[in-house]
Amino acid sequence: xATVTTEEAAVVTRGSxxxxxxxxxxxxxxxxxxxxxxxxxxxxxxDPIGPGQFTMLYAFGVGEVPISTSGDIEASGTTLVHTIxxxxxxxxxxxxxxxxxxxxxxxxxxxxxxxxxxxxRDLVLVGGGVGLPPLRPAIYHALAHRADFGKIVVLYxxxxxxDLLFRKELARWRSxxxxxxxxxxxxAGPDWSGNVGVVTKLIPGAAxxxxxxxxxxxxxxxxMRFTARAxxxxxxxxxxxxxxxxxxxxxxxxxxxxxQLGPTLICRDGPVYRWDELEPLLGxxxx
Amino acid sequence: xPSKGTSEPAVxxxxxxxxxxxxxxxxxxxxxxxxxxxxxxxxxxLDAASALPAGWTDEQxxxxxxxxxxxxxxxxxxxxxxxxxxxxxxxxxxxxxxARRNGTLAVEEEPIESEPTAFVGxxxxxxxxxxxxxxxxxxxxxxxxxxxxxxxxxxLVAVDCGDPSSLCFCTSAGGGPGATEGFDLALTExxxxxxxxxxxxxxxxxxxxxxxxxxxxxxxxxxxxAGHVVARAARxxxxxxxxxxxxxxxxxxxxxPRWDEVAERCLSCGNCTLVCPTCFCTHVEDASALxxxxxxxxxxxxxxxxxxxxxxxxxxxxPTTRARYRQWLTHKLATWEDQFGSLGCxxxxxxxxxxxxxIDIREEVGAIREEEEQHAHA
Amino acid sequence: MRxxxxxxxxxxxxxxxxxxxxxxxxxxxxNTVFAAGDRLFREGDQxxxxxxxxHGLVALDAYVPxxxxxxVETVGPSEIVGWSWLLPPYRxxxxxxxxxxxxxxxxxxxxxRKKCDEDPLLGYDLxxxxxxxxxxxxxxxxxxxxxxxxDRHD
Numbered sequence: 001x002a003t004v005t006t007e008e009a010a011v012v013t014r015g016s017x018x019x020x021x022x023x024x025x026x027x028x029x030x031x032x033x034x035x036x037x038x039x040x041x042x043x044x045x046x047d048p049i050g051p052g053q054f055t056m057l058y059a060f061g062v063g064e065v066p067i068s069t070s071g072d073i074e075a076s077g078t079t080l081v082h083t084i085x086x087x088x089x090x091x092x093x094x095x096x097x098x099x100x101x102x103x104x105x106x107x108x109x110x111x112x113x114x115x116x117x118x119x120x121r122d123l124v125l126v127g128g129g130v131g132l133p134p135l136r137p138a139i140y141h142a143l144a145h146r147a148d149f150g151k152i153v154v155l156y157x158x159x160x161x162x163d164l165l166f167r168k169e170l171a172r173w174r175s176x177x178x179x180x181x182x183x184x185x186x187x188a189g190p191d192w193s194g195n196v197g198v199v200t201k202l203i204p205g206a207a208x209x210x211x212x213x214x215x216x217x218x219x220x221x222x223x224m225r226f227t228a229r230a231x232x233x234x235x236x237x238x239x240x241x242x243x244x245x246x247x248x249x250x251x252x253x254x255x256x257x258x259x260q261l262g263p264t265l266i267c268r269d270g271p272v273y274r275w276d277e278l279e280p281l282l283g284x285x286x287x
Numbered sequence: 288x289p290s291k292g293t294s295e296p297a298v299x300x301x302x303x304x305x306x307x308x309x310x311x312x313x314x315x316x317x318x319x320x321x322x323x324x325x326x327x328x329x330x331x332x333l334d335a336a337s338a339l340p341a342g343w344t345d346e347q348x349x350x351x352x353x354x355x356x357x358x359x360x361x362x363x364x365x366x367x368x369x370x371x372x373x374x375x376x377x378x379x380x381x382x383x384x385x386a387r388r389n390g391t392l393a394v395e396e397e398p399i400e401s402e403p404t405a406f407v408g409x410x411x412x413x414x415x416x417x418x419x420x421x422x423x424x425x426x427x428x429x430x431x432x433x434x435x436x437x438x439x440x441x442x443l444v445a446v447d448c449g450d451p452s453s454l455c456f457c458t459s460a461g462g463g464p465g466a467t468e469g470f471d472l473a474l475t476e477x478x479x480x481x482x483x484x485x486x487x488x489x490x491x492x493x494x495x496x497x498x499x500x501x502x503x504x505x506x507x508x509x510x511x512x513a514g515h516v517v518a519r520a521a522r523x524x525x526x527x528x529x530x531x532x533x534x535x536x537x538x539x540x541x542x543x544p545r546w547d548e549v550a551e552r553c554l555s556c557g558n559c560t561l562v563c564p565t566c567f568c569t570h571v572e573d574a575s576a577l578x579x580x581x582x583x584x585x586x587x588x589x590x591x592x593x594x595x596x597x598x599x600x601x602x603x604x605x606p607t608t609r610a611r612y613r614q615w616l617t618h619k620l621a622t623w624e625d626q627f628g629s630l631g632c633x634x635x636x637x638x639x640x641x642x643x644x645x646i647d648i649r650e651e652v653g654a655i656r657e658e659e660e661q662h663a664h665a
Numbered sequence: 666m667r668x669x670x671x672x673x674x675x676x677x678x679x680x681x682x683x684x685x686x687x688x689x690x691x692x693x694x695x696n697t698v699f700a701a702g703d704r705l706f707r708e709g710d711q712x713x714x715x716x717x718x719x720h721g722l723v724a725l726d727a728y729v730p731x732x733x734x735x736x737v738e739t740v741g742p743s744e745i746v747g748w749s750w751l752l753p754p755y756r757x758x759x760x761x762x763x764x765x766x767x768x769x770x771x772x773x774x775x776x777x778r779k780k781c782d783e784d785p786l787l788g789y790d791l792x793x794x795x796x797x798x799x800x801x802x803x804x805x806x807x808x809x810x811x812x813x814x815x816d817r818h819d
Contacts, residue, residue: 014396015432017383017571017584021392042391060388061575061582087600102392129814159814186809188736193764196724196739198808204677205741220601220813226804248599250571253429256589257568258596260618262538263625268427284541286610 019104045078050112051137058104059093070133072140083133118214122151128219157199200230210235238276297502301482304336311405320407328368347452350645366452371564403440412633416564445470454636459528464520475513485513537621550609557590559638693776705761715747721767725759750774
């Protein structure tokens with residue numbers, strides 16, 4: 001039986017619910033409601049974060065939200081990079097922070113993208129809307145270790161051209177010549193000369209070999225379902241499709257019960273999941 | 288036959304129970320145990336053995352809990368009341384830390400104000416519930432600091448069950464009315480042939496306390512009597528709940544029409560989660576002082592029945608009572624096993640008694656099973 | 666330089682055509698090119714053609730008062746533009762604009778409709794193939810309608 005002695009209890013030093021102070025060192029506006037914050041530890045740093053993982057970001061007195069890491073991890077050292085959409089009171093407070101302001105950070109939590117599973121294979125990364133930031137660290141990693149992969153294909157879908165994130169980088173990645181980047185928007189005006197239509201339309205024509213590819217998909221749940229279906233129709237087996245899940249999250253450390261989806265705790269077993277393992281759960285409405 | 292514990296079983300006369308409480312206090316423990324208050328047997332600080340619910344029993348049925356007089360002076364002659372030990376180990380509201388904003392973020396963790404406490408009268412189902420919560424709060428990659436500190440300072444005095452209520456089904460939930468492990472001391476109350484307790488230690492701290500008590504060696508008759516108490520209690524509970532294939536049964540039937548049916552009765556009040564000894568969900572409250580200079584975070588009991596429980600930006604993933612009831616029951620009886628390696632339910636029956644509309648989870652599971660069988664033969 | 670026949674039978678919508686069907690259909694087809702900005706067809710006009718895009722991007726536009734010209738979808742290589750030729754009232758529902766240089770196989774829909782009247786089996790086969798096109802357009806449109814990336818106003 002798990003009886004905790006006083007000595008063992010003392011080893012639990014900084015509580016898992018206690019944030020570390022991080023200072024905003026740079027802030028970039030990505031579009032009308034998305035900002036990227038770069039944070040540096042004021043004193044202690046959290047453990048190194050991996051692509052796909054998240055931290056709980058705390059806005060003083062307002063609250064905390066889980067935000068995926070979205071930067072170039074290998075180039076960042078202890079600096080944390082997070083791209084945040086201002087939709088609620090906490091994210092709005094975070095996005096209102098300026099350089100010099102101090103936020104709280106807990107983490108890193110969750111699991112990472114199985115990048116090794118894509119070694120020697122084609123890597124397809126499909127992002128929808130704010131799904132691109134959690135993929136970006138995997139993209140940076142793959143491009144920095146280009147020879148480890150076959151084709152690299154980035155497919156990105158947004159609402160309108162004005163909503164697209166990281167446009168400059170998308171163009172830069174494409175200009176590398178060894179990386180395919182295709183973008184589509186749900187609707188557009190006359191200034192847009194790119195694709196219009198759902199991101200799944202980009203899949204049939206994308207340049208990868210379904211027999212030897214791995215896909216990472218992030219976006220609204222319904223977009224991930226349609227995308228997985230389209231990838232499977234193209235011949236990619238469900239065991240080589242990985243998604244990143246999101247659910248109500250409060251503690252991020254597996255102690256509060258909120259992020260359950262059936263048998264899994266997303267903060268602990270996810271947020272990255274293999275499609276075939278999660279699909280049955282996603283098919284049960286209101287699970 | 289109750290377990291032997293680490294020492295030879297001994298006998299403590301009922302009138303010497305104060306010696307036990309005094310010994311616990313001498314060891315520095317604050318003593319919490321059962322007492323009658325407001326028509327129920329609840330857990331509160333005990334000054335003396337005279338505060339115990341002598342001669343009281345509980346009569347429980349779906350949606351109903353009443354105290355009744357016994358025709359003897361048994362001190363622990365009831366099943367379980369609305370309280371569980373989680374109110375000590377996982378207090379309803381705990382401040383985790385305070386913070387100042389003074390050019391940086393200075394966070395000061397809250398000192399954990401818990402005194403060493405002896406829990407007296409812990410039922411075997413409650414021992415099981417404590418073990419389950421230990422797994423949740425101490426067994427994962429991240430521990431709960433507050434729970435760990437409180438848990439380390441607890442002395443457990445278990446009391447075997449002689450009088451399960453009609454709602455008890457611990458034997459169908461992997462447990463039983465006799466305490467086997469996880470306690471410091473365990474008692475079995477014996478009434479015939481002199482009011483006394485068979486007492487045994489289950490740990491070194493237990494042995495230390497036992498050594499201070501005016502005990503006498505247990506006779507073969509004492510041991511046999513104690514064995515009968517537990518065996519009879521277990522027999523009384525047999526066939527209360529068919530838990531065959533429970534995990535897979537529920538997960539195969541997530542769309543059973545029974546969920547719609549129970550949702551029509553369920554008030555989504557969350558009483559079940561309040562009284563359940565294993566329910567552990569909490570949420571986090573972040574607040575700041577009016578002048579914005581200080582902030583604090585508290586951990587507060589939450590219930591998956593609350594409408595806000597599954598709210599996130601962009602909506603609510605469980606907006607209906609049906610979805611929330613299904614979540615609670617399938618978590619408790621099925622997916623808890625996937626998440627924490629054991630059944631989440633200990634068979635104490637509290638959720639059945641304290642549900643205002645008397646929903647009986649044993650009946651619900653039975654109905655889902657029957658529904659599946661009918662469907663298969665349709 | 667690939668023949669018209671090869672281009673047709675290799676496209677997803679016409680895959681598996683037998684030789685006779687291919688000849689009938691190819692008889693109504695010709696190669697065509699549009700420069701960037703050219704209009705392929707206008708909303709409301711008589712729809713007697715459809716296109717199999719070989720290269721380039723075609724935007725399907727609608728003019729919405731107060732919002733201006735909106736592109737509801739772009740159609741690219743191997744995709745079909747135009748199903749209005751198949752069903753009455755045979756009118757284009759959107760305006761087609763070449764976003765960039767477009768090479769396409771243009772089909773004379775009126776000619777094909779006539780051949781379908783004469784050969785109902787061919788007609789049945791074409792309806793089946795174009796139903797697939799419509800279904801996948803419908804699925805895609807529905808997903809677009811859900812506006813999954815938008816703000817939820819709760």
